[in-house]
Amino acid sequence: MTTERHEEPMLRVVKGTKVYGGARAITDVDFDIGRGEIHGLVGENGAGKSTLCKALAGAITLSSGEILLDEQRQVFATPADALKAGIVMVYQETSLIPTMTVAQNIILGREKYMTRLRGMYIAAQQLLQSMNFHVDPTAMVSTLGAAQKQMVEIARAVHHRARLIIFDEPTATLTPEEKLHFFDLIHRLKAEGVAIIFISHALEEALELTDRVTVLRDGECVHTGPTKDLTREILVRHMVGRDLSQTYYADARKPDIKQTRRKKVLSVQNVIMGKMVRNMSFSVYAGEITGISGLIGSGRTEIAKVVAGALKRNFIYGGMIYLNGKPIRYRIPRQAIADGIVYVTEDRKLNGFFETMRIDENIYVGRLATPEGRSTLLSRREQTRVGTEWVQRMKIRAINSRAKIVELSGGNQQKVVVAKSLVQNPKVVFFDEPTRGVDVGAIQEIHDFIRSLAAQGIAVVVISSYLPEILSLSDRILVARQGRIVEEFSAAEATEEKIMYAAIH
Amino acid sequence: MTLINHCRRLVKPIALTLGAMLCISTLPASAADGGAQLKEIYTKSIEGKTIAFLPMTLGAPLMDTWEYVIRTEAERSNMKYSVKDPAWNSTALAQAFEGAIADKPDVIIVQNPNVQLLVKQIKQAQEAGIYVIQLSMMSNTLSDGYVGGDWTEQAEVTGKDIVKECGTGSGKSGKVVILQGELTSAQNVYMTNALMKEFAKDTAIQVVSSQATNWDATKAYDITTAVLQQHPDVCAIFGPYDIMTIGGAQAVKKAGLTGKVLVYSNGGGYKEGCDAVRAGLIDRYMDWDAWNQGREVMVMAKNLLMAGEKPGSHNVASFSSFFWVTKDNVDQARCTDIPKKS
Amino acid sequence: MADTSFRETLIRLRYKWSFQQFVAELLQKRWMEPVVPFTAAVLVILAFAFLIPGYLSVGNIVSTARQFGEFGFVAIAIAVVIISGGIDLSVGSIFAMANFIALMMFNMYELSAPLSIAVTLGAGALMGAVNGMLIGYIGLGAFLTTLVTMLIFRAILNLLILRYSMEMAISTGDSRFWDWLGGGDLLGVPANILALALVAIVGHIFLSRGRPGWYIAAIGANRKAARHAGIPVERHLFLTYVISGVLTALGGVFYAARLNSPSSDTGVGMEVLALTAVVLGGVNLSGGKGSIGQSLIGTTIVLVLINGLVRFGLVGGATSAFLGFMMLLAVGVDVKWSRNRNKAIEKIYVVPSYFKLGARHDIAPDSGSAYALNNRLRDAEAIGLGKLDGPEDVIFDREGNLYCGTREGFIWRFSGKDLETQEIFARTGGRPLGMAFDRDDNLIICVAGMGVYGVRPDRSVYKLTDETTRTFGKVIDDSRLVLADDLDIAPDGKIYFSEATLRYTAQTWATDALEGRGNGRIIVFDPSTGKTRTLLRDQIFPNGVCVSHDGQSVLFALTWACRIERYWIAGPKAGKLETLIADLPGMPDNINRASDGSYWLALVGLRTPAYDLAMEDPGFRTRMIKRIPNDEWLYPNINNGCVVKFDESGKIIETLGDIGGKSHPSVTSMREERGYLYIGGLSNDRIGRVKLSGVDEQWNGPAAYWGERT
Amino acid sequence: MTEVVAMASVKDGSSTARGPATFALKNVGQETLVVATTVLIFSLCAILVSGFFTLANISTLARSVSVLGILGVGMTVVVIGRGLDLSQVAVLAICAAWSLKLIGLGYGLAAGLAMGLGFAIAVGAFNGFAISIIGIPALFTTLASGTLVYGIGRWLMLDGIITYAPENQPLLLALGQGELLGIPIPLVIFAAVALVGHLVLSRTTAGRFVYAFGDNAEAARLTGVSVRVLTISQYAFSSAVAFLAGLVTAGSVASINTNVFSSSLIFDVLLIVVLGGVSLSGGRGSIASVLAGTALIGTLLNAMILLDVQGDVQNIVKSVVLLGAITLDRKLHPRDEETARQGDL
Incomplete structure (x- = not known):
């Protein structure tokens, strides 16, 4: 030290x-x-x-x-x-004003008392382009994608001419080329004497930079x-x-690859949804874990939501989705759940759980929303039963199943969110970033649980941008890029390099 | 909401002018073929003229009665007629008045919500050659005419009656409840002040509650109920507007004090008021005959048109008569009921 | 094109001016957001004008306008608060209170009119400050807080009226200024409208360009982000409510001056009406979005509607019913509209138009035509292989050093006898494209996305221009340089450069081909004055620019039109534009001078029959764009190009190609230097070098053009 | 370096278990606070105000706030579901008046009431439709639909501002004036509505979904709650309850004045709902909160009437009490700028 x-x-x-x-x-x-x-x-x-x-x-x-x-x-x-x-911080959850333009956001906080708009736009364009961030300075921030928002944040930090810039996971949404420009920028800032704190999950980046x-x-x-x-x-x-030998991902590859006759449960064919999903096609099989990898904005989350009824695909030229050979089109998630398709959200704080409710109440709400769990009156006994059952099955660590969900750690909250969906007896489960913001111990437990689901014959889809997770979990790996599935690997042939290459080229 | 307002100091000059006006207007009638000539003058100056009526609102018995009488009178005389409904909103009324000026009718009949509103607009209308008659309520500006009651006088009469019934020597408690309308409305202020002056003359009279109901029967009901719990021996309840007072009267009835507590109110003598008297809800009902007021205002409008003087050159007035309606004489009272609109 | 058929003329006309593009551009404008409420306002006014005789009479307009003035202040006040993410229900009570205080000061205490106004505005600020303290500093919810203060202010007002109404009923102040405020006008415009216009203009500027306005909007849109940006949230929330109080009080002053009546029902229900107006105008209830203009449009709708319905003589109920109905209808449409606006823009942004190319020349190697392809570029010697990423343009300085720009925004230099020393010479950022040396050996570069930049021999980068004159009458502001492509410098030092397209960027430029429309322009920058001026508009992807050998004209390539144009800058034909070569077999890119007095031209790709056909059918392309994902669209072939040489008259002399596209698939530039031809490509990984035969082995571009160094 | 690692790993996992026992005022909910205040004020009044602590007066007190309370129950359900229903008063006035008119025209009691109720539910369903399907904010939707309903009622359905109860319908009057076992019927109705509301919210799936939706609308949707049906039902409930309140109002004075639409009644309803601690941002609160809020306001108003306090002063007192309550709440639970939800009004 x-x-x-x-x-x-x-x-x-x-x-x-x-x-x-x-x-x-x-x-x-x-x-x-x-x-x-x-x-x-x-x-x-x-x-x-x-x-x-x-x-x-x-x-x-x-x-x-x-x-x-x-x-x-x-x-x-x-x-x-x-x-x-x-001191300027570039936040992970971008801190931009959605109703303002890119240029306004860049100078916000350092603007003159009155601003001349045309000059502002030109100056912002020069700044962005000089960093090779291809963002239209006149665009409203709310219309930008995640990566572009991140670029605007970075440009703002540079514009503020800070002594210390804190980057919180700045590269998570950037493509390798954008990363290259970003690293170049960091070095130039360093040369100017700016101190930089760089938070990253990607250890290679930290070691390199x-x-x-x-x-x-x-x-x-x-x-x-x-x-x-x-x-x-x-x-x-x-x-x-x-x-290291005890850490989780070191030896996570499964030795046996299932090669038995597979039953195709879900078939997605040429699905199109707006700009995000463009001609997506893939199939999901019972008892198998299908991994979908790809950058943020590659359409991987959106396709899961389309299948699960949370988003609607284009009405005309929208493609087809078949469940057990039967064409489906859901308007609302309720219909998908009734057919046994559930989606476990990637952002549990935003739309995962009910913070005013206890663990058992959260899980019970999930149960109540299914056709078989439906009842007019609540049943305390049933609530306690599902609560206790799932607290045990998911190894949710709380004093008891009646604890308030906000008092739990991220991992345990995530387990509740998973339990809330699995109590609905699904046949097809989409896990979107199942271990984001989850402590290591819980990651392993959640992964084990996902595997046991597949072992029970449930079709599981895991969406993750963290390659080791995808590699260790999946039987089959799909790579999404720009709204379509561009590559499919079997678990045996996939490597981080191959997936990454497919995801960006 | 304010119903009527009155400036006492204007009474005498206006009354005098009214007399003079009536004389002037009848002068040409003294020619040879009196009947035909008069008819011709009448037809020439009345037919095809436009009357615009701007009440505070429509949909209440009082205004609907006026509206009905004015409308039927105008139709009978082949006059054009228009009415606007500002729905209790004085700003909307002012707006409607300005709109009326732009439409250039011959006479505007307006119910002025308070003494200061429309001061400028009335002048503007007169400059534009429009006669303005104020119905039931006055403003600080003298318009061409006024038709309506004298609230102070009515309150004095009421006050004297209450003192007689409840005051010294009556053997009763002397406790009086006043259900005020809206505290700031001028009519309410004039009536309450005049009443209090009368009450001050007798030390036995004690006002135990004087709360604002904002013309709302439900609120009158709640207040009266609460007060009667505290003072079951109340002698009289006064409310300056019949529709609102009925709420208080229901509370009296509910408390089983009908007949023991005298309920005073006043109104335009329409069906709803009479029904309340008949049902024993209101004991003393001062009727100032809204139907008749509608007639009076039309007569005044016609006179102004026939006289043909420049608007603003004369100020005339007509103060409505009033009389007590009680359970005893309610069947003889007119109790006007306008036909329902189809 | 003499044999153009009648039908074709019609089609050409039909697509010449695109309504769709006009709409798309309009929709992009921020001031188009309230288009739905604005249309509603116009329709309502027209309906009443049609239904009510004399509705549009001067008298009625003036009287409506007078009410508009007072109510407008309140609407602006509530709009500002809503933009800050809050709500102010107490405006009605503040309005009534201001009305009362103004009358009390002016009539009862007989203060002068200005002083009365000052006191009233102060009272308004104070009441706003109460709200602001509770909401901004204590952090209470705006809805509840202002609900409660509404009741409190109203109750206090009633008590005041009760106490002072008699005295006020009999006293009147006298002031000509006061009367003017209430009923006067200037050139027929009522006084309060003048004041409102003033407040609206100042307010609009502050809201859209001023710091407080930005801060308020930022807080309303995302309070946390605003805080992170260093905005003092509490203070600005406080300020918002004070502004609201003052504006409302100002409305109250005009109301007092006009009606002179301290009625207790003044302003009752005004908060609801103002809220209605503002929301109808399109101000978003969730905060952060909205403008003064929008709130005034909404105000117009509400007042015109009420005024018209009252004048219609409908009973009170009908007015309410219509108002409620209009509110739901307009907001419902607006909600749907604003949700789908961006989608709509996206759907109609690409606007294909009719464009017909002439017959294709035969380019087969054995065809014997001037364009007959060969393989002379295939075995070009590679320079900087693997290091370079997209050297769009290549150039030599007097010393024979080679420069090129790459996709990352670097300028590379290759020096030494055999160009073996390779280094990053400078960094401009953006996407460096066309380059030229000026008389003083500064490297002038068109940087896509940024404008025209220069690099001095000492490697320092400087900006020449990043903005040009705005085209009058054009919907979008076209003053920014979006895609500066290639440049050349006239003998007088003026820099002529092309901007390929205004509608697409260095990343999406290929989509411009699908439009087949003149979206680009030729611009001239004069270093001596520092002025930039647009020379030619509506050019179909102008790309390479080259000043002719005699310095009299500028040649430029229109890529999608497959044409070379000549624009005269000097001599008798100055200012004239003529076509030098039409119907090239491929898409022309950069043009450069050759040593023998002719010109080198890069063809970035070759035409294909399918694409030529598609250009004649805009409907086909429209359907394609709507129905299939954009990476499956039919784009022009820009994967296989060649280099041709033409003379001053436009005659093709020579063609160099790489048929398989092995080493130089698409060629965007070439330079002749001391007997060699150097080849650059927009997406290539190298610079190619080909030995030329029969040319001046000592020829160097800058030296030949600018003469020996002085 | 390994030692450091080892030491750190011992502490692993203990961080979440750590947590000081929190207590004192911080944990006191607003509801408890309001109940305490009510008890305090009630006791003070009982001692200081003559005629307050009598059975008759308590019954008057209860009767006078029952309409407010009934509306409050409806509003609470909507507010817990992250909505707002400002159209209640219009429904109260118009639907009840229309019912009276229809009965007066001879349609019969049951038919008249059924039609009034049907109209009320239709209005509520429309509100829910506009909010959940078209996507207009609740505040604005109900404001507009209130205006619309009032307007249509006054224009097409009713004759005047005031509609009188038809004669010979004692049952109707009993709704407002009658007594059941010595308890005023309005209070009985209030209690019944509150009980129904409470049972629906706490014992039925629909109630649980209302909480879930108010807490996190998107999570509820993803979990499979049919949020549109839910929203429509909750506004329909609120409207139906408003209709009932209208009948009680009409019964007590044998007439209904549609002008109540322009009074501040709806604000009083919001007052009691919020005073009781129902959060306008949804998901929190219960019927008990409304009872607490109603009791406090009722006690205050009754005492002030008995003391013959002027109406405007009453308003000021009432408002200051509310302001005090929410300020105290804010002081006890300060806003955390980093985690606060955007758009809490």
Whole structure:
């Protein structure tokens, strides 16, 4: 843990602690960054990376501990204070104003009292294009895709001429080429003396780009050191706290590939939905896990929602979907659920669970919404029964099934969301990013559960942008790009490189 | 909502002018072939003229009675007639008035919601050559004519009666409840003030509640119910508008105090008011005959048209008569009921 | 094209001016958002004008306008609050209170008119501040808070009226200014309309271009994002309600001056009416979106509707019924409309038009035509293989160093005897396309997406121009340079450059081919004055630009039209445009001077019969665009090109090709340098070098054009 | 370095279990707070206001707020489902008046009531349709439909502002004036409606779905709740309840004044709903909340009438109490800028 630094750090955090309603998000974290340094911040979901950075950016205030900027103690009560001090954060969930244009968003917070619109658009276009971000400055942000929004955020940070820019997973939505431009940008910023905190899941990126890396685990700082001393294996060990041989993905490939006669359950043929899904075709078989990989915006989420009735495919020239050979077209998810097709959402906070309800109530609502579970009156007994059953089956860790769902950790919340769908006795299940924001232990449990579903003869579709997850789970891997399935691999032949290549070329 | 407003200081000059006007208007009739000539003058100055009526609202018995009488009178005289419904909204009324000026009728009959509204607009109308007659309510500006009641006088009469019934020597508690309409409406203010002056003359009279109902029968019901719980020995209840007072009267009936608590109110003598008297809900009902007021205002309009003076040059008035209606004489009272619209 | 049939003329006319494109461009404009409410307003007015005699009389318009003035202030006030993501139900009460206070100050206390107004506005600000404190700083919900303050203000007002109504009934102030406010006009425009117009214009500028307006809209659209952007959310919410209070009070002042009546029912139900007006105008109840113009359109609808219905003489109920019906209808349509607006734009954005190309020349190797293909480019020597990503244009400086721009926005330089030293010379960003050296050896580059940039010999990058004059009467603002393509410099130093298309970008440019319409232009930049001017409009994808050897004219290539045009910039024909070569067998790209006084021309791809046919049938292309995903559309062939040489008269001298497309599938540029021809390609991974025979072995472009260095 | 790792792994998993026992005012719901305030004010009035603490007055109190309470129950169901029904008062006035008129015209009691109820439910269903299928915001839809219904009623269905109860229909009058075992019938109806509302919300699937929908509409849809049917039903319920409230109003004074449409009654309804702690952002609250809110407002109003406090002062007192309640609530549960939902009004 040697830090080979000669000058005083530009910014330091001393014993930073943040308590959220009883739970500690970060505990006594010490952190520092110098001028022109690219500092990687890695750790698993929920390790406290975002919390630490939000505190630096003034979005939240630390419960205890100090932030020192040039050895001066600072109190950032609001993001405005941090901005004044030259700290800009590029948020993961993009923080843009949807009703304003790209150019407006870029200069927001640094605009003149009155702005001349034409000049603003031209200047914004120059800025964006000079970074090779191909975004129309006059477009309304609400019409942009995820990647373009991310670019606008990055452009905004650059425009603000910050001393310290915090990037929270900036590359998750970018294509390799856009990443290339982004890395080039980071190096140019570094050359100008801008300090950069780079949060990333992709360890390779962190190793390639950064000068130093800090690893957080469970809200505590477990390692800080120069990048050149690190390898991927060491990083993982720090992050997970276990030896690599015990980590999950190391040996996750299944030895046996099912080659028995397969029953085709779902067949999607030439489905078109607006701009997002263009001519998508694939089939799903009973007892098999089909993985769909692809970048955000490749149409993978949308096709799942179309099949499950949450979105409607084009009315004319929209293609066909067959369930057990019977053509289907659902207006609402209820109809799909009645036919045994469920979709487990990728964003559980936004549309996954009911926060005012308890675990058993959440699961029971799922049960009530099915034809067989329908009843006019509620049944306490039935509620307790399904609650207890699924808490056990999903290994949901709570004091009991009557705990409030908001009191659970991300992984347990996700299990409740899964349980809420599986209680509906589906024949086809779409899991959209089933382990996003879930702690490692829970990932394994959820994966085991998904496998057991397939073993029961249920057709399972797993959508994920995390390749190791897709590789370890799937019997068959489909790759989506620009609204269509461009490649299909069997589990045996798939590799990360092949999938990635198919996803972007 | 304000029904009627009155400026006492205007009474005398207006009454005098009215007399003069009537004389002037009958002058040409003294020629040889009196009948035919008069008819010709009448026809020439009345037929085809336009009457615009702007009440505070339509759909209430009082305004509907006026509207019916004015409309049928106008039709009978071959006059054009138009009516606007501002639905209790004084801003909408002002708007309708300005619209009426643009339409250039010959006479505008308006029910002015308060003394200051329409001050400028009435002047504008007169400058545009339109006669303006105010019905039941006045403004600070003198218009060409006024037809309506004298609220202070009516309240004085009512007050004296209440004092007689409940005051010293009556052997009753002297407790009086006033159900006010809307506190700020001028009519309400004039009546309440005059009443309080009368009550002040007798120390035995005690006003136990004086709450605003905003002309709402339900609210009158709730207030009366609550007050009667606290003061079961109330002697009299006064409400300045019959429709609203019926709510209070229902509460009296519900409390089983019918006959013991005297309910006072007033109105235009339409069916709804009489029914309440007949049902024993209202004991003393001061009837100022809305039907007749409709007639009066049409007579005044015709006179103004026949006289042909420049609008704004004269101010005339006609104060409506009023009389008590009780259970005893309610069957003799007119109790007008306009035909339902098909 | 003399034998153009009558039918063809008709078709040509039919597609010449595209209504669809006009609509698509209109829809893109932000001010087109309230198109539904605006249409509704016009229809309502027309309906009444038709039904009610004298409805459009001056008197009626003025009297309606007077009410419009007062109510307009309230509508703007509530619009500002809704844009901030809140709601203000207390406007009716504040309005009534302001009316009362103004009358009290002016009539009872006999203050001067300006002072009365000042006091009233102060009171309005104070009442707004109460709302603002509770909502902004304490953080209460806007709906409930203003609901409660509405009741409180109204109750206080009633108590005041009760206390002072008698005194106020008899007192009157006197001021000509006051009377003018209430009933006066300027050139026939009522005073309150003048004030409203002033407030609306200032307000609009502040809302759309000013900092407070942006902050308010940002908070309304996404409070968290606004906070992250460093916006003081609390303070601006507070400010919003103060603004609302002041504007409402201003409306109250005019109402007081006009009607002079402190009625207790003043402003009752006004919040509902104002809300209706604003929502009808298209201001989004969920915040962040809306303008003053929209709220005034909504106000017009509501007032005209009420005014018309009252004048119709319908009973009160009918007015309400119509109002309610209109509200539901207009908002229902608006909801559906705004949800599908972007979809609609997308659907109709690409507008194919009729375009007929002349007969194709035979290009078969054995055809004997001037265009007969050969394989002379196939064995071109590769330079920078694998390092370069899309060298669209290549150029040499006086010293014989080779430059090219790549897709990442880099300018590479190859130097040394055999161009073996390869380095990134500069970075412009964007997509560097056409290049030229000016007299002072600065490398001038067309950068797609950015404009025209220069790189000095010391590698510093500078901007020449990024904006041109806006075309008068064009719906969209075409002043930005979207896709500067190629340039050349006239002897007088003026830079002529092409902008290929205004409607597509460096990523989507190929779609422009499906339109077959003149979306591009030729622009000239004069470095001595720094002025940029559009020279020629409506060109069909103007691409390569080259000043002729004599410096008298500019040649430019129209890619989709397969034509070379000549525009005279000097001499007797100055200002004239003529076609030099028509009906090329392929799509022309860059044009460059050759050593022998002729010109090199790159054909980026060759025409195909299917595509030529498709261009004659816009209906076919429209259907194709609507029905199948865009990567299955029929695009022009830009995968196989060649280089041709033509002389000053347009005669083809020579053709160099690569039939299999092995090393140079599409050719976008070429330069002759000291006996070699260097080939660039938009999507290629190398620069090719071919030895030329029978040419001047010492010829160097800049030296030949600008003369020896001075 | 390995030691650090090992130490950290020991702590693994304990973070979520950690959590201090929270207590005190923070956990006190608004409903409890309101009940406490009501009890306090009630006791104060009983001691200080003569004539307050009598059986007769309590019954008057209950009767006078029962219409408000009935409307409140309907509103609560809609608000829990993340909606708002401002058309209640128009339905109350027009549908009840129309019923009275029809009965008066000789259609018979049952037919008249059925038609009134049918119209009310149609209005509610229309509201639900416009909100869930067309997608117009609830606030605006119900505002407009209220205006529309009032207008159509006044224009085409009714004769005047006031509609009188037909004679010889004692049953109708009994709705407003009668007593059942000494309890005023309006109160009985209020209790019945509240009970039905409570049972529907807490014991039926539909009620659970209303909570689910109000909590997270998209999650409810994805879970398979037919949200459109649900929305339509909840507005229909609210309208039907408003019709019932209209009958009670009409019964108590033997007439109904459609002008009640332009009164602030709807705001009073919102007041009691919110006062009781039903969140306008949906998913939270119960019928008990409405009872608490109604009791507080009822007590305050009754005491003020007895004290002969002027109506406008009553309004101010009422409003300040509400403002105090929501301010206190905000202080106890401060808004977290990082997690607050966008668009909470």
